[in-house]
Amino acid sequence: IQRERWEALTPEQRRKFPPIVPDFVIELRSATDDLEMLRSKMGEYRDVGVQLGWLINPQQQQVEIYRQGQDVEVRNLPTELSGENLLPGFRLRLSRYL
Template sequence: MVISPLKLNLDTVNLTDEQFYQLCQKNSNLKFERTSTGELIILPPVEGESGNREAEFIIDLGIWNRQTKLGYTFSSSTIFKLPNGADRSPDAAWIKKERWEALTPEQKRKFPPIAPDFVIELRSATNSLETLRQKMQEYMNAGVKLGWLINPQQQQVEIYRLGQDAELRNLPTELLGEDILPGFTLSLDCY
């Protein structure tokens, strides 16, 4: 059963970035995102299988990053302030070292005002595929260079590259980090 996130239209409220940050801090038991149009999204929790898969992806990305020391890896708890005004939290993200280190300590401490270079979104049983596709397009429009939308329900993965149409692959497959994550591979078996 797909459980839609709760969406609140706040276009007339105009939450400032600081107010959104405080809302998230005061309600840390909830997971929030905000679209570029100001719509507040309250996300449902993921079930155990998706949580485990998400953790495995972060581990693989983190191990590769520790070996290469090319950047920084982030979990789904991190909210990024995208250039289009959206506040989004991918299931896993990575930012090139030079870009992350160019941020001020204050920017790193709150919701970093930067689009990741790479994102992973994992469709759980509670996610709408169309909503995740819209989110992936929002990442690409914000400057994310490479993104993977992993869809175990349909045994597929969608590969998003900046300035290109999404590529659809069937599982099992092996994903390559290309020139964004040189040498990184992620093997996706059937789920």
Template sequence: MITSETIILNIKNVGLSDEQFYQLCQINENWKFEQTAQGELIIMPPVGAISGNRESDLNGFLWLWNRQTQLGKVFSSSTIFILPNGGKRSPDVAWIANERWDLLTPEEREKFAPICPDFVIELRSRTDSLELLQEKMQEYLKSGLRLGWLINPQNQQVEIYRQNQPVELISLPTTLSGENILPGFVLELPCF
């Protein structure tokens, strides 16, 4: 049974290892899992067609910029990263600079990479809790994220997350800059 609601299970006392979490994801390939740094297992519903299309567009824009610059690696929403704080998170769009990616071993690259992306985009779908996404963005920041965008079509806003700075709130439509993290990357966002 597939649900349209996010399910959060408290498994703090179970203590899944990174390998056990990886195996859980592999044997339940039809489900999308994440785990917070606090040990909560999150089971997320699939997104609808509108959110899937928006997510694909965002990934495509970043991929095209990266193909031209070749400054890093772009990852889809099916990629899970093991964050330094123990969280196992899957952003909708992620990017890691080559110099950081190249430090990982081939085995680390093959499974869930133990690294926090330099840049992420989270796109709020109609089933997503804004509060949980904001907590997720803070978890990325605490793990070393350099720049993050939380795009919220429901409120026609974007929250911009940067290291050691307050969250910046911008209304849609807007143009977002990759700043010095993604030099030359500009994303024009319409109203959704």
């Protein structure tokens, strides 16, 4: 999460389970994961405020990119993913891992 969002919490909220969602999530589909369940989970993340999410699907050689207020973007692997404005300068080259 971005620092300013964390700092906006009260000290008590920080000590307990904070009422905050991450800005960015990655889901890596395993061979036993149900794709529709993962897609639903990614949609829920987006619905509660996650700004950027990647669903990496090695079985189908694709990645689905979830952004607030936008349709899901699907890219074929291998590809390089960018942290965009949320994580400036962050790049993940999937060809190194898949």
